[in-house]
Amino acid sequence: MGKKDLGYGFTNIDNKxxxxYDRDVYSTFYKVIDLPTFEVIQSNGSSxxxxxxxxxxxxxxYMNSFCILEDVKPSDFEIIDFENGFASTTHCDYVFEVRLPYRFKKIKEIGGMYQNVDDDIYFAYHHKVEGADAATFEVLHGQVVGNVAKDKSHVYFRHEIVSEADAKSFSFLKECFSDAYYRECDHTFYALDRQSAFYIDTIAKNIKTIKTKKVEKFGFEVKDELGYAFDENYTYLFGKRKKID
Structure with a gap:
């Protein structure tokens, strides 16, 4: 049996x-892959x-299953930022497996996970935020939250409009960003506008509208390392309400 060590745990067996690490991989692509010339460009050995x-x-x-980068010639391919999946050719740029509709040189990072490209706003480089006003667009608590923003007309969660939210009055509860530790404090938050409260989980990709009768009474506090929101009638833990006895 002929073995060719490709590095990073990969081995070519008889060009077949x-x-x-002893696990057969990519078999569904064997009709496409030219096994005699197959090699690793760059790898971290795991993800x-x-x-x-x-x-x-x-x-x-970890962002995609095994795939061909379409319209890319091996002789014309360069990895720009390995950890973030940035790669380039003479005619197009990629973030992981996604071919971008613009070139890297046009990107203006505006905080969190948002980019400005010729006054179009993108989320995570390839989701266009439709209708966003670049002049008034701002990322809210970008270093911590990263995927909530607003402009003069709308609030955005990731690349979609939060239709229930009022942009002029929308803001996060400042108590969520104090030094007090609470479970999942890096991705669960509460916000308010003039008529509603909102529970936001950035990892679960979820924003939930909370109908509270008195927005001005809605607050947040930490008890026993748990973050509770509250109003006159209920407490809210991870967005789920419980009536106050």
């Missing part, structure tokens, strides 16, 4: 299949792997 053969460039990462 690829093992990664990001770039490959090439004489015909194609391939990517397997």
């Amino acid at each position: 299949f690829i093992l990664h 990001i792997h770039y490959f090439k053969d004489k015909n194609h460039v391939y990517l397997d990462s």
Whole structure:
């Protein structure tokens, strides 16, 4: 049996299949991959792997399953930022497996996970925030929250409009950003506008409107390392309400 060590735990067996730490991988692509010329471009051995053969460039990462980077020639491919999945050719740029509709040089980072490209706003580089006003667009608590923003007309969660929220009065409760530790304080928050409260979980990709009768009475506090929101009638833990006895 002929074995070719490709590095980072990958082995080519007889130019017939690829093992990664003794596990057969990418078998559904064997009709496409040119196994004799298949090699690793760059890998961290676990969650990001770039490959090439004489015909194609391939990517397997925590952001995507194994795929061909379309319209990319192996001779014309450059990894710009390995950890963030930035790669480039002479005619297009990629973030992981996604081909961008613009070039990297046009990006203006505006905080959190948002970018300005010729006054169009994007979330995570490839989700266009439709209708966003670049002149008034701001990312709220970008260093901590990262995926909530607003402009003169709308509040945005990720790349979508939060239709229930009033942009002029929307803001996070400042108590969520104090030095007091509470469970999941890095991704669960509460916010208010003039008529409603909101529970936001940035990891679960969830924003929940809370109908409270008196917005001015809605607050937040930490008890026993748990973050509770409250109004006159209820407490809220991870967005779920419980009537105050």
